[in-house]
Amino acid sequence: MWCEMPSLSRRRLLGTAGALFAWAYMPRFAFAAGGRDARFACIVLRGALDGLAAVAPVGDPDYPGLHGDLALLPDGPVPALPLDGFFALHPAMPTFARLYGAKQAVVVHAVATPYRERSHFDGQDVLESGEPRPGRAESGWLNRLAASLPPGEAVARRGCLGVGAMAPLIARGPAPAMGWAPATLPRAGEDLAGRLLDLYAARDPLLARALAQGLETDRLASSQGMGAEVMRARGGPDNPQGMRQIAEGAARLIAAADGPRIAALAFEGWDTHAREGGATGRLAQLLGGLDGAIAALEEGLRPCWKDTVVMIVTEFGRTARINGTAGTDHGTGTVAFLVGGAVNGGRVVADWPGLKPAALYEGRDLRPTADLRAVAKGVLADLFGVSAATLAERVFPESAAVAPMRGLVA
Amino acid sequence: MALERDAALAVLGLNRFGLGPRPGDLARMGADIRDVLAAEVRRRAVPQPEGPDLLTGVEAFRAWRAEEDLQRLARMGPGAAGRMAAEAGARPESLRIGGMEPNKPTGPIALGAGPPVPQRLYRAEAAARLSVGVESGTGFAERLTLFWSNHFCVSAAKGGHLRTLAGAFEREAIRPHVFGRFADMLLAVARHPAMLIYLDNQESIGPNSPAGRRRGRGLNENLAREILELHTLGVDGGYGQEDVTSLARIITGWTVAYDDKRGAQGRFTFNANLHEPGDHAVLGVSHREGGAEQGEQALLALARHPATARHVARKLARHFIADEPPPKLVERLTRTFRDSDGDLAALSLALVEAPEAWVPEAHKLRLPYEFLVAALRTTGRKVEAPPLLAALAGMGQPLWTPSGPNGFPDTVAAWVSPEGVKARLDVAAALGRQAAGGPSPPDLVDAVLGAACSRETRQAVARAESRAQAVALLLMSPEFQRR
Numbered sequence: 093m094w095c096e097m098p099s100l101s102r103r104r105l106l107g108t109a110g111a112l113f114a115w116a117y118m119p120r121f122a123f124a125a126g127g128r129d130a131r132f133a134c135i136v137l138r139g140a141l142d143g144l145a146a147v148a149p150v151g152d153p154d155y156p157g158l159h160g161d162l163a164l165l166p167d168g169p170v171p172a173l174p175l176d177g178f179f180a181l182h183p184a185m186p187t188f189a190r191l192y193g194a195k196q197a198v199v200v201h202a203v204a205t206p207y208r209e210r211s212h213f214d215g216q217d218v219l220e221s222g223e224p225r226p227g228r229a230e231s232g233w234l235n236r237l238a239a240s241l242p243p244g245e246a247v248a249r250r251g252c253l254g255v256g257a258m259a260p261l262i263a264r265g266p267a268p269a270m271g272w273a274p275a276t277l278p279r280a281g282e283d284l285a286g287r288l289l290d291l292y293a294a295r296d297p298l299l300a301r302a303l304a305q306g307l308e309t310d311r312l313a314s315s316q317g318m319g320a321e322v323m324r325a326r327g328g329p330d331n332p333q334g335m336r337q338i339a340e341g342a343a344r345l346i347a348a349a350d351g352p353r354i355a356a357l358a359f360e361g362w363d364t365h366a367r368e369g370g371a372t373g374r375l376a377q378l379l380g381g382l383d384g385a386i387a388a389l390e391e392g393l394r395p396c397w398k399d400t401v402v403m404i405v406t407e408f409g410r411t412a413r414i415n416g417t418a419g420t421d422h423g424t425g426t427v428a429f430l431v432g433g434a435v436n437g438g439r440v441v442a443d444w445p446g447l448k449p450a451a452l453y454e455g456r457d458l459r460p461t462a463d464l465r466a467v468a469k470g471v472l473a474d475l476f477g478v479s480a481a482t483l484a485e486r487v488f489p490e491s492a493a494v495a496p497m498r499g500l501v502a
Numbered sequence: 503m504a505l506e507r508d509a510a511l512a513v514l515g516l517n518r519f520g521l522g523p524r525p526g527d528l529a530r531m532g533a534d535i536r537d538v539l540a541a542e543v544r545r546r547a548v549p550q551p552e553g554p555d556l557l558t559g560v561e562a563f564r565a566w567r568a569e570e571d572l573q574r575l576a577r578m579g580p581g582a583a584g585r586m587a588a589e590a591g592a593r594p595e596s597l598r599i600g601g602m603e604p605n606k607p608t609g610p611i612a613l614g615a616g617p618p619v620p621q622r623l624y625r626a627e628a629a630a631r632l633s634v635g636v637e638s639g640t641g642f643a644e645r646l647t648l649f650w651s652n653h654f655c656v657s658a659a660k661g662g663h664l665r666t667l668a669g670a671f672e673r674e675a676i677r678p679h680v681f682g683r684f685a686d687m688l689l690a691v692a693r694h695p696a697m698l699i700y701l702d703n704q705e706s707i708g709p710n711s712p713a714g715r716r717r718g719r720g721l722n723e724n725l726a727r728e729i730l731e732l733h734t735l736g737v738d739g740g741y742g743q744e745d746v747t748s749l750a751r752i753i754t755g756w757t758v759a760y761d762d763k764r765g766a767q768g769r770f771t772f773n774a775n776l777h778e779p780g781d782h783a784v785l786g787v788s789h790r791e792g793g794a795e796q797g798e799q800a801l802l803a804l805a806r807h808p809a810t811a812r813h814v815a816r817k818l819a820r821h822f823i824a825d826e827p828p829p830k831l832v833e834r835l836t837r838t839f840r841d842s843d844g845d846l847a848a849l850s851l852a853l854v855e856a857p858e859a860w861v862p863e864a865h866k867l868r869l870p871y872e873f874l875v876a877a878l879r880t881t882g883r884k885v886e887a888p889p890l891l892a893a894l895a896g897m898g899q900p901l902w903t904p905s906g907p908n909g910f911p912d913t914v915a916a917w918v919s920p921e922g923v924k925a926r927l928d929v930a931a932a933l934g935r936q937a938a939g940g941p942s943p944p945d946l947v948d949a950v951l952g953a954a955c956s957r958e959t960r961q962a963v964a965r966a967e968s969r970a971q972a973v974a975l976l977l978m979s980p981e982f983q984r985r
């Protein structure tokens with residue numbers, strides 16, 4: 093008989109999982125920098141955002157000539173939203189503009205990772221791995237942040253949420269990772285999941301870890317009223333509705349008292365080689381999606397918004413000049429956004445290099461004057477109290493020379 | 503004993519290089535699996551998806567254009583067709599369904615009924631492709647097709663044209679060359695309308711070409727960059743920005759015909775009016791001015807470049823063997839590629855004949871698409887595109903829709919995500935529920951996992967509370983997931 097053994101009880105199965113993943117049962121500590129139970133989300137814009145289109149240097153006399161028909165105008169049928177007189181925001185981002193006005197948003201301009209070539213994929217690897225150069229992409233800096241904090245703290249305990257069926261590199265690594273995506277399939281039964289977890293526990297630690305973390309996220313999602321039957325996918329990560337929904341889900345999970353504290357999201361479609369559009373058009377739609385995602389994060393994180401920082405980054409910028417097809421090719425310097433109740437905002441941080449031909453990087457791109465790692469390190473130091481040494485060695489290896497940009501967090 | 507060893511090797515070979523054994527395959531397998539795979543390469547038989555609804559790329563493009571025209575007319579209101587025809591002269595030509603001869607009134611596809619052309623063709627292509635995978639013997643040629651299709655990927659998310667063309671692109675530019683020459687595949691890909699549209703080359707204009715001077719428009723370097731970075735040399739292949747720009751100039755004029763002069767609509771066209779004049783150097787090799795041939799010369803030189811051999815060899819070994827493949831294997835494949843002038847049959851043969859390729863440890867995880875096809879081969883469920891497409895999307899590998907031109911990732915770390923594994927479980931549960939009839943679950947374990955199956959997996963399947971659960975556990979077992 094092949095079914096003589098009584099099947100293992102559900103309780104026992106969960107016990108096995110629990111023993112493997114003791115982090116889920118760590119005692120809770122009151123936590124953090126200044127007693128703050130902070131939340132941090134990083135949105136990666138894949139494909140390279142045109143920073144000069146998102147936040148336009150309307151005060152730079154060389155800008156209109158370079159960005160041509162794509163240039164934003166302070167007046168005109170769809171005027172750019174004024175920020176500080178020199179820079180203006182893309183009109184598709186009213187939520188960001190409102191938060192900027194409320195001193196909860198910062199733009200960092202002319203910023204770049206240490207990567208200076210123009211491959212998306214190496215560029216994203218550097219951006220997400222936090223390494224100084226491509227070629228080392230085993231883990232991401234957000235995950236290593238969680239792994240480097242003391243095990244009792246909320247961030248380390250709950251690990252890092254990576255949204256999407258494929259976890260973004262930034263969220264992969266040694267620390268526990270949770271995974272979530274808007275549902276496209278009916279969920280498998282609990283009993284089946286428990287049995288499989290037991291089999292994996294006996295045979296395959298890697299699969300066991302992934303499944304246990306996936307099931308843990310499921311449990312959390314259900315308890316937040318967003319089970320598979322509620323959160324049906326409304327669009328992909330390159331679609332404004334999809335972006336908004338992904339942000340809604342992530343917000344609910346990291347807002348939960350027993351949820352993860354840090355999350356990584358990735359939106360796609362920013363590689364605007366052709367017909368990029370200016371105040372309206374293709375990029376405007378995407379920026380509108382991003383703005384909707386910001387609104388969804390603000391809404392979903394309302395109880396802890398005052399302790400939240402959302403960082404929005406991309407692998408590099410695009411050419412300052414528009415190309416032959418009303419778009420832009422791969423470039424270097426671009427923008428990063430910070431938004432959240434914990435942001436010391438209402439300003440554009442930029443050591444503006446200018447757009448004269450001689451000022452352009454390699455004669456074609458916005459020259460970077462700030463290191464994106466300095467921005468991230470500054471936020472993490474102020475928000476989570478991470479030490480300079482940890483930031484310089486573990487989170488962003490070999491970055492001791494890159495000083496954290498302080499004062500970005502209120 | 504020898505027989506048992508042969509059987510274990512057969513499971514390993516069918517999983518690592520193929521799409522997994524179907525029930526009965528292992529029992530039927532007379533010869534050594536290595537000979538079976540080698541024979542498949544020597545026959546150079548690559549399966550071609552078939553079906554009454556499949557169109558050639560040209561027909562598909564025309565059907566898409568015709569539908570776009572009809573939709574535009576509908577938006578413009580009554581009488582618009584006449585006005586448009588009067589304005590455009592030859593316009594009714596493109597309105598003819600599928601652009602076929604007038605005496606073929608039905609054409610290859612009927613417009614105005616059912617779902618839009620892109621969706622209909624995408625589903626038909628999906629069903630045909632999945633069926634080829636389910637029905638193929640070992641699945642080795644199909645796995646190679648999947649590899650090359652991902653190496654030279656396009657994305658259906660770019661728009662209706664790409665959703666319409668993605669399947670035809672694979673059938674026309676990839677499959678004919680899977681056991682042919684790399685250079686031929688590269689040329690077929692770079693000249694296919696799907697790729698020209700996907701990476702924007704159809705719009706790239708030489709700044710000093712007649713059209714560039716007149717219209718003040720210019721280069722788009724997207725395709726040129728990805729040819730160097732992804733398709734040939736690899737990102738460390740030693741090229742710089744000036745090579746990207748130079749190659750972009752060389753391939754200006756490589757475009758797709760939108761109008762139907764001389765029946766060209768939907769075909770690759772070299773438009774001299776858009777082509778940047780002059781000699782241009784890539785990696786120090788100057789390519790003389792000479793229309794479309796200049797680009798062909800440049801691509802042939804790239805196909806033969808040693809960096810290309812290494813890039814392709816490493817990617818192939820990484821796909822089939824391990825994320826960090828044994829350097830000696832990569833070295834041997836590189837040499838085979840170079841010595842054979844990029845003969846992909848020789849390369850495939852070198853792969854299955856490599857001793858490193860037969861280590862018993864399964865270092866790789868099946869990609870979602872491979873998992874789905876292997877599961878269909880196991881359960882015998884019939885292919886039906888919409889739910890299977892949803893399953894692929896849920897597992898993170900929506901068909902012909904990678905998030906960038908580098909294709910879907912090919913490392914274990916990218917795919918063992920919490921959400922990804924959970925989604926596989928959901929798919930396995932659904933397939934389990936639909937698997938009625940057929941062999942009993944323990945027999946299915948023997949037929950599909952063979953002697954290599956662990957005691958724990960056997961027990962888990964045997965103790966399942968239902969047939970559905972047993973099948974789902976079999977499909978999710980480490981032995982089934984890994985290869």
